[in-house]
Amino acid sequence: AAGVIQSPRHLIKEKRETATLKCYPIPRHDTVYWYQQGPGQDPQFLISFYEKMQSDKGSIPDRFSAQQFSDYHSELNMSSLELGDSALYFCASSVQGANYEQYFGPGTRLTVT
């Protein structure tokens, strides 16, 4: 079965640079969630989209922005990167109204040096 695809899988950036993470949800899933997991931490919800509209917002820094496109893929844009942004970034997808089927992608490991 098709799963959530995230790219790139690994990314190394320097402080103050920008990064763009991409997420391709499971086919027919219309809702996308972004989570950030710091080293040794539990995942923290950043932001979610349903039908290309932002549906909920968590602890996402102002330096980050995201959007969902007409094909339902989503991008997380991160600017002015800081060392503390080094983390595993997960995208998850589900069908609106059936969030019990929330599946995670493999994650993008971002390292900021």
Next chain:
Amino acid sequence: AQKITQTQPGMFVQEKEAVTLDCTYDTSDPSYGLFWYKQPSSGEMIFLIYQGSYDQQNATEGRYSLNFQKARKSANLVISASQLGDSAMYFCAMSGGDGGSQGNLIFGKGTKLSVKP
């Protein structure tokens, strides 16, 4: 505010034995969902099992079962016949709305399970 508590930072279990990972939750919403995910050292988050707040029966998925005690606000994961490949971090998580629109998950701190041969 919703909260998930996992009180066991680490657990050991002998191969082929059963193990229970504890999870308690706090919410004022009457409708919510409870999830368990497995995160091996490779980092991916693997969905294991789901329990809706209105489900009458405990959820089961193969060797995984969820011991849902609503009055105690607990949702413990039971893994039967442990295998070496079960060694991983296990996260309990909650969503607002039982299959509804509040799908973002709140996670506990996790329990690191180690299976001994």
